[in-house]
Amino acid sequence: MGTVLVLGGTRFFGRKxxxxxxxxxxxVTIATRGQSGNPFGDKVEHVVIDRTNASDLQALMANRTFDIVYDNICYSPNEAKAFCDVFNGKIGKLVFTSTLSTYEIDGAVKVEEDFDPYNYEIRMGDTADFTYGEGKRQAEAVFFKYAKFPVVAVRFPIVMGVDDYTERLHFHVKRVAQGEPIGFVNMDAEMSFIQAEEAARFLLWAGQTSVEGPFNATATGAITLQALMNLVEKATGKRAKIALLGDDKIRSPYAIPASWYMKNDKATMAGFEFSQLDSWLENLVQHIAQQYA
Structure with missing residues (x-):
C-alpha cells in the first residue's frame, strides 16, 4: 500500500x-477545486485547493510526502514550475497527463520522438498565454528540466466514454439522431482514441512501474472520420448530414484537416497491453445512441 495524491480525480478517467x-x-488524497464534490466520501482525503495558486500547493504539502502524484490538471509552464518548486524532495514519482495535442496535425502518425520536451525552448506563462497544445508542451519541458523526481508524461488522444463530461462523441450521435448537420473539414482524416477505463489503467501502470519520460497511450489502431460517422449512422438508424466546414455551432470537435493519430509501440514494448480500437468503439457508439433513441 502506498500514499498517492491525485490532482483532479472526481470526474471521468481521473475518477476511474x-x-x-x-x-x-x-x-489516496484527492486535491480539487471542490466544484465536482467528492464521490468517494471518507474513502479518500479530499483537499480543496486552487491548483494555480503556489501557496495552496505549499499548504497541501506541509509536513507530508507522497509515493506517487498524478497531475491531471496542469496546463501551463508556470503551474509546472510551481509544482516542482513545492514537490521536489517530497514525492517518489509524478505521472503528468499530457496530450496528443503536443503533436502537429500534419497527417503523419506520431511517435514520442516527434516532440522532444528535453530540448524544447521554455517560455514561462499561464494557461491564458498559450494554446492548449502549447501549454502542455511547455509544461512537459518544465517538468523534465526542473523536477528532481522521476516524471512520466502520458500523451493521451481524445478519451472516450459514456460518462465523458465533454460529450464530444455524444455531439455526433445526438446531432445525427436529431437530423442536425455536422461540420467537418476532411472526412478521410484518421484519428486515434482511448477509452476512459483504459486511460485510468495506463495511469495506474505508469505510476507503479519504473518507466520515465513521454509515453503515447492510445488504443491500437485508427479510424477515419467517415468510418466513425458510418458507425453513428448504423447505431442511430439515421443518415448523417455532413457539411464541409460550417460554423462553430455545427462544427465537429473532431474536425481536423489531416490525419492526427499516434502509435503506442513504446508503451507496448515496456509491457502495457492496449485494446484494439475496433474491439470497443462500435459498442460505445451504440450505447450512447440508446440515450437519443
Whole structure:
C-alpha cells in the first residue's frame, strides 16, 4: 500500500483512476477545486485547493510526502514550475497527463520522438498565454528540466466514454439522431482514441512501474472520420448530414484537416497491453445512441 495524491480525480478517467487505486488498498488524497464534490466520501482525503495558486500547493504539502502524484490538471509552464518548486524532495514519482495535442496535425502518425520536451525552448506563462497544445508542451519541458523526481508524461488522444463530461462523441450521435448537420473539414482524416477505463489503467501502470519520460497511450489502431460517422449512422438508424466546414455551432470537435493519430509501440514494448480500437468503439457508439433513441 502506498500514499498517492491525485490532482483532479472526481470526474471521468481521473475518477476511474482513484477507484483503481482504492481497489488496490492505497491511501489516496484527492486535491480539487471542490466544484465536482467528492464521490468517494471518507474513502479518500479530499483537499480543496486552487491548483494555480503556489501557496495552496505549499499548504497541501506541509509536513507530508507522497509515493506517487498524478497531475491531471496542469496546463501551463508556470503551474509546472510551481509544482516542482513545492514537490521536489517530497514525492517518489509524478505521472503528468499530457496530450496528443503536443503533436502537429500534419497527417503523419506520431511517435514520442516527434516532440522532444528535453530540448524544447521554455517560455514561462499561464494557461491564458498559450494554446492548449502549447501549454502542455511547455509544461512537459518544465517538468523534465526542473523536477528532481522521476516524471512520466502520458500523451493521451481524445478519451472516450459514456460518462465523458465533454460529450464530444455524444455531439455526433445526438446531432445525427436529431437530423442536425455536422461540420467537418476532411472526412478521410484518421484519428486515434482511448477509452476512459483504459486511460485510468495506463495511469495506474505508469505510476507503479519504473518507466520515465513521454509515453503515447492510445488504443491500437485508427479510424477515419467517415468510418466513425458510418458507425453513428448504423447505431442511430439515421443518415448523417455532413457539411464541409460550417460554423462553430455545427462544427465537429473532431474536425481536423489531416490525419492526427499516434502509435503506442513504446508503451507496448515496456509491457502495457492496449485494446484494439475496433474491439470497443462500435459498442460505445451504440450505447450512447440508446440515450437519443
Amino acid at each position: 483512476l482513484v477507484e483503481l487505486l482504492l481497489g488496490e488498498g492505497h491511501q
